[in-house]
Amino acid sequence: METLKISSRILHVQNKILPLNIKPYPLIHNSRILGFYSNKRRTFSYTVTCKLNTVKGKKPSKGKTVLGSDGAAPPVVEVEERSVGRKVEEPPKSSGVGFGIFKKLPRKVLGVLSNLPLAIAEMFAVAALMALGTFIDQGEAPDYYFQKFPEDHPPLGFFTWRWVLTLGFDHMFSSPVFLGTLAFLGASLMACTYTTQIPLVKVARRWSFLQSAETIRKLEYVDTLPRASVKDLGVILMGDGYEVFLKGPTLFAFKGLAGRFAPIGVHLSLLLVMSGGTLSAAGSFRGAVTVPQGLNFVVGDVLAPSGFLSTPSDAFSTEVHVNRFSMDYYDSGEVLQFHTDLSLFDLDGKEVMRKTISVNDPLRYGGITIYQTDWSISALQVLKDDEGPFNLAMAPLQLNGGDKKLFGTFLPLGDDNSLNVKGVSMLARDLQSVILYDKEGKFAGINGTKIVIEDAIGSSGLDLKTDPGVPVVYAGFGALMLTTCISYLSHTQLWALQDGTSVVIGGKTNRAKGEFPDTINCLLDQVPELVESSSPKEPDTHSGV
């Protein structure tokens, strides 16, 4: 710190106006000029960086050695434009020639993978395969495909069942072709993140001053303020939330750096989602069971492993008891909701959990999730002439189309031994309405027999699963939502140069290009016009630190 104090007045001014963002948290910028001496260490660290910058300006070679091999800083514009998709082509300076092929081959692979047109082609391929997967009915028996894609009249003239079955398109979303393409895309994503985006962070975190008005005038947005001070501009930009760096006559300011970094976050979180999905596929257990009310099952009996990483946990010995299955109805008779009252017992027979689950409200215990997904009617309890109750098992009936369900059973009446069995057919749509039919199919008028249906016993259709990938996937989801939103912010950079009494301003932004000129014009309108000999007053307003 002491050494830096001896430097010129320019550096002194620069110390004061340069704010607090040498650390990689450039978004904390609420403070105005006044606020930044609060932390001595921080001041120190940035002064060091300032020094590097000045040094770099004077002796480029030395600057390079200090900063590392990441190339000279000033032409930020060029580096950024190049870096989109093509940064890889830059020969890596640091890698020695001696290592030869071991170092070059992975780099070549990386270079190929991070090629943007290739990635786009992969995305198109994934999209096309998925579309194909929705057009071809999935998961049918081979016979189905023999008929649907016959060899003599194949759809499109060539697409026979051989294609479908050989490429595994009958189960597209687990076929090697699809997963391979997806993995390829993932590899591209990684390569692109590594070779293109991460270096972008290094570039964007550095600020650079543009020393000549010529370079500034080459930018997308250019304006000139006659009779203005670059320091005033700095203050106004700061007020608008810009990070402002001032060095002598030159100014650099930026805003919305997060918008520049967020796409990296998007890629990383996509990778996180992908890895979570892989973990789900490799390490989960699934199973479905239909349990009549009042019966038990053991979790481990239902769950079947789905991949090589699936390892059962202690909770698999839990026994589940279905206390009650019930359905709520609308007034119109439509089903409102299904409820299953479940009790969980551990090995010692102690109840460890009890919960009534319903659709959209599953039970979670020890990594196992139990979902309410289905239902059926298992039995009718019937009193015949005050005898019984008999439990009549109900069978699901096939209905053409629709997702309505119907269950049926038959109650024999009269002589059990006669060949021509008489009786009553009972049909139930749900747990509250039962219809009785006689042999002729007429609505039941049963002569002389009194039938009382005491209860309809439902079975609850439960899906069970354990999925170690869910936390990872959810983390990815959260990050993805956040970063996609942040990506919408614009990263705006401004450069200005005091050129005599006038100030040349140039800027560029990566998203809101349409409004950019307007917003900047608004800001520039606030910059006070210098009246003659007002300059001595100016430094006071700034250096009131």
Add this chain to the structure above:
Amino acid sequence: MIFSTLEHILTHISFSIVSIVITIHLITFLVDEIVKLYDSSEKGIIVTFFCITGLLVTRWISSGHFPLSDLYESLIFLSWSFSLIHIIPYFKKNILILSKIMGPSAIFTQGFATSGILTEIHQSGILVPALQSEWLIMHVSMMILGYAALLCGSLLSVALLVITFRKNRKLFYKSNGLLNESFFLGENVLENTSFFSAKNYYRSQLIQQLDYWSYWVISLGFTFLTIGILSGAVWANEAWGSYWNWDPKETWAFITWIVFAIYLHTRTHRNLRGANSAIVASIGFLIIWICYFGVNLLGIGLHSYGSFPSTFN
């Protein structure tokens, strides 16, 4: 009863206002620009927006659940989103192109929703168990907002393509008239060579504007779509037992997402910018319709409750 009457009134008001707005747009487009008319059309859209909002709120109150449980409601919501996207830039001033695209889009969805095809499902139905969740609001509204924004953005891209590749440039002036009124004066001197350069200048400016706004709207829609898909996945993990089921609707939503991701990527590449990315966005336009309607038309998969009534098939 009073709710259904109110609903009727609001539907008709909004529909007629949108038709008037379209007529005004057509007049300004084909005949001449009348500033007063144009202003009133802008106000018309705002009135429409409030009408549709009222319609949705009425429906919400009368049915007791968020009005996004079937196709009719989602169409109404889509046209609401169109008018919303339309008035956002109105408050931020400028942007005349957007209104040209949004108005017709709103009227088509509105017209389709209220047309005879879907009369059977105008009555708000019941909510099946799987839909009874707070996620419904988040997931469906985000999806439809996303669809609306992406449709609008891709329409802008289609317009860009049309303007880029059109041979007959005469009509172009008129669409461009809003950018520069004095430009109409030049129409008499078509042969003038200096005029051609001016024409090219405005043309390129229009293309640039279209490009920028389509990008702006598509990125907005992409954000909505991402949130919509992800919240849907979280919901599916609550309701169906898996966050991704490769259900046709899910798959197509994912395809839509990928296509617009491709669009956003083509824009970062110098050689693919411009017409190429616009082509991708136009493909995206078709894909959204497949995703939104095509899958429902087939009525397959887990998302089948949003499908057409059986009488229609």
